Amino acid sequence: AQSVTQPDIHITVSEGASLELRCNYSYGATPYLFWYVQSPGQGLQLLLKYFSGDTLVQGIKGFEAEFKRSQSSFNLRKPSVHWSDAAEYFCAPMFSGGYNKLIFGAGTRLAVHP
Amino acid sequence: EPEVTQTPSHQVTQMGQEVILRCVPISNHLYFYWYRQILGQKVEFLVSFYNNEISEKSEIFDDQFSVERPDGSNFTLKIRSTKLEDSAMYFCASSETPGEEAYEQYFGPGTRLTVT
Numbered sequence: 001a002q003s004v005t006q007p008d009i010h011i012t013v014s015e016g017a018s019l020e021l022r023c024n025y026s027y028g029a030t031p032y033l034f035w036y037v038q039s040p041g042q043g044l045q046l047l048l049k050y051f052s053g054d055t056l057v058q059g060i061k062g063f064e065a066e067f068k069r070s071q072s073s074f075n076l077r078k079p080s081v082h083w084s085d086a087a088e089y090f091c092a093p094m095f096s097g098g099y100n101k102l103i104f105g106a107g108t109r110l111a112v113h114p
Numbered sequence: 115e116p117e118v119t120q121t122p123s124h125q126v127t128q129m130g131q132e133v134i135l136r137c138v139p140i141s142n143h144l145y146f147y148w149y150r151q152i153l154g155q156k157v158e159f160l161v162s163f164y165n166n167e168i169s170e171k172s173e174i175f176d177d178q179f180s181v182e183r184p185d186g187s188n189f190t191l192k193i194r195s196t197k198l199e200d201s202a203m204y205f206c207a208s209s210e211t212p213g214e215e216a217y218e219q220y221f222g223p224g225t226r227l228t229v230t
């Protein structure tokens with residue numbers, strides 16, 4: 001079965017600290033992989049995507065993500081968090097044959113302490 | 115930068131009433147989608163639409179739901195007889211023509227639907 005898991009429902013970090021948000025998927029092949037961010041009261045903004053090739057991808061706002069096939073993971077990272085990064089982050093694979101359907105994880109809510 | 119727009123931003127309706135949620139996708143995009151997010155829950159796929167027909171729909175998208183592209187710019191979601199459990203944020207999204215860029219979906223700000 002196709003599924004996505006974001007194990008951390010809520011994470012709190014201090015401003016300037018590094019961040020890693022976890023995402024694991026279950027699928028027989030490599031899906032297309034996306035991370036979206038949702039700020040309070042806002043829509044969904046694409047942070048970065050992975051289709052193929054280099055397994056470390058760069059996104060907007062200083063975020064990066066690494067695809068690890070052996071672990072079926074696509075973790076999001078940022079070396080130094082800013083207060084404005086407080087938001088909810090969604091990992092969203094697109095499994096083949098899904099007519100471009102995104103399957104969203106449950107999300108990780110990030111709080112940033114000053 | 116082009117963006118997806120949605121109207122209204124908030125819709126309050128009574129149970130059993132029909133509602134139409136409107137979206138204007140990015141102008142050169144050909145694939146359109148609706149997703150919803152019930153408060154406190156994850157975003158769920160409802161339906162995808164291409165070439166004037168539904169490409170895929172989820173189990174949520176039953177006979178009470180329909181989508182339409184009535185003209186060259188709008189994409190609508192209609193709920194015929196709303197239920198309390200339809201209360202959610204509804205997001206419209208669009209993507210380009212086939213190719214890797216087609217898989218990058220751009221989302222609108224959402225319409226919050228409240229059914230009383």
